[in-house]
Amino acid sequence: xxxxKQNSPSLSVQEGRISILNCDYTNSMFDYFLWxxxxxAEGPTFLISISSIKDKNEDGRFTVFLNKSAxxxxxxxxxxxxxxxxxxxxxxxxxxxxxxxxxxxxxxLRVKS
Amino acid sequence: xxxxxxxxxxxxxxxxxxxxxxxxxxxxxxxxxWYQQVLGQGPQFIFQYYEKEERGRGNFxxxxxxxxxxxYSSELNVNALLLGDSALYLCASxxxxxxxxxxxxxxxxxxxxxT
Numbered sequence: 001x002x003x004x005k006q007n008s009p010s011l012s013v014q015e016g017r018i019s020i021l022n023c024d025y026t027n028s029m030f031d032y033f034l035w036x037x038x039x040x041a042e043g044p045t046f047l048i049s050i051s052s053i054k055d056k057n058e059d060g061r062f063t064v065f066l067n068k069s070a071x072x073x074x075x076x077x078x079x080x081x082x083x084x085x086x087x088x089x090x091x092x093x094x095x096x097x098x099x100x101x102x103x104x105x106x107x108x109l110r111v112k113s
Numbered sequence: 114x115x116x117x118x119x120x121x122x123x124x125x126x127x128x129x130x131x132x133x134x135x136x137x138x139x140x141x142x143x144x145x146x147w148y149q150q151v152l153g154q155g156p157q158f159i160f161q162y163y164e165k166e167e168r169g170r171g172n173f174x175x176x177x178x179x180x181x182x183x184x185y186s187s188e189l190n191v192n193a194l195l196l197g198d199s200a201l202y203l204c205a206s207x208x209x210x211x212x213x214x215x216x217x218x219x220x221x222x223x224x225x226x227x228t
Contacts, residue, residue: 043203
């Protein structure tokens with residue numbers, strides 16, 4: 001049962017434009033959502049998170065939007081840079097489940113210069 | 114400040130053998146979690162430890178075990194290795210335990226290959 005889904009395996013964007021990465025979840029108990037970036041041969045790096053009591057959180061070029069009624073979140077990167085090219089993982093957790101993270105399968109982002 | 118450190122970085126084992134992976138959390142972090150990532154998938158939760166006690170276990174067989182030491186470092190043990198155990202094993206630490214949401218900070222992982 002895949003509770004967190006990233007339906008786009010890959011995304012290609014021109015440098016300077018907006019990158020939008022999407023994530024859907026099925027478990028309504030999830031109350032904390034995170035995005036991680038992963039380069040080859042490195043571990044996932046935390047990017048940004050959002051609590052279920054909010055619908056938007058910004059940190060520099062990165063903004064995460066949460067639509068609880070649709071069980072959908074997205075990560076916007078503006079402007080995209082070649083160094084943003086990586087695998088992006090969406091993850092979710094629930095206080096009732098002890099904060100373990102449930103990850104999506106990831107989306108490969110390629111930013112072309 | 115040093116991040117989460119894991120050792121070894123790479124490991125090759127034969128089916129049936131046993132392996133021990135090690136992890137040192139970020140200084141001040143008392144919670145350590147272990148995840149398994151196979152190619153093409155996101156990391157899968159194996160264990161969480163907080164203050165040296167197991168606080169969560171994922172859907173993995175009893176061949177997988179772990180422990181946390183008084184200095185908050187941790188070991189993951191896998192017995193009777195199978196080919197399907199080949200994966201990247203990630204350790205993560207966080208400030209908080211299970212009661213509060215706080216992001217996990219991951220190490221670079223141990224790449225385990227079982228032949």
